[in-house]
Amino acid sequence: MHIFNFALYTLILSYDPCDVFKYYNVTEMHGLNLKDCSEYTNTKDDAYIAGWTNIAPDNGKPFVFINLARCTDDVKTTGLVMHEMSHLYWLLNYENLKDKEEEIITNAEEETYKVVEIIKKLKQ
Numbered sequence: 001m002h003i004f005n006f007a008l009y010t011l012i013l014s015y016d017p018c019d020v021f022k023y024y025n026v027t028e029m030h031g032l033n034l035k036d037c038s039e040y041t042n043t044k045d046d047a048y049i050a051g052w053t054n055i056a057p058d059n060g061k062p063f064v065f066i067n068l069a070r071c072t073d074d075v076k077t078t079g080l081v082m083h084e085m086s087h088l089y090w091l092l093n094y095e096n097l098k099d100k101e102e103e104i105i106t107n108a109e110e111e112t113y114k115v116v117e118i119i120k121k122l123k124q
Helices: 019-024 034-039 074-092 101-123
Strands: 002-005 010-014 051-055 062-067
Touching: 002 101, 010 019, 010 101, 019 034, 019 062, 051 074, 062 074, 062 101, 074 101
Parallel strands: 010 062
Antiparallel strands: 002 010, 051 062
């Protein structure tokens, strides 16, 4: 598991989707749970969690989890990260979605480039 504490959110990268529960030392959060995650047959094509963006249970800071097992090529990795970054910037700008649409998508795109580069380095 790799943890990156950025100013706006915590990035959690792991090949084990259950690590997000272990990191926060919880058995369930936001409708998902460790038991179901542990029992799920996680593969490169299917997983209990491929990516997840939500609010941390301990400090209220947003987190983004990316399942590295699902990062099988640059296109899938970029798509997964962009998906989660879109959730993140939507979450961070919920009150101003209509007025900040372009800014939100641009910020998600820029954050995607940063995270994809981190993942590429980890996978080398």
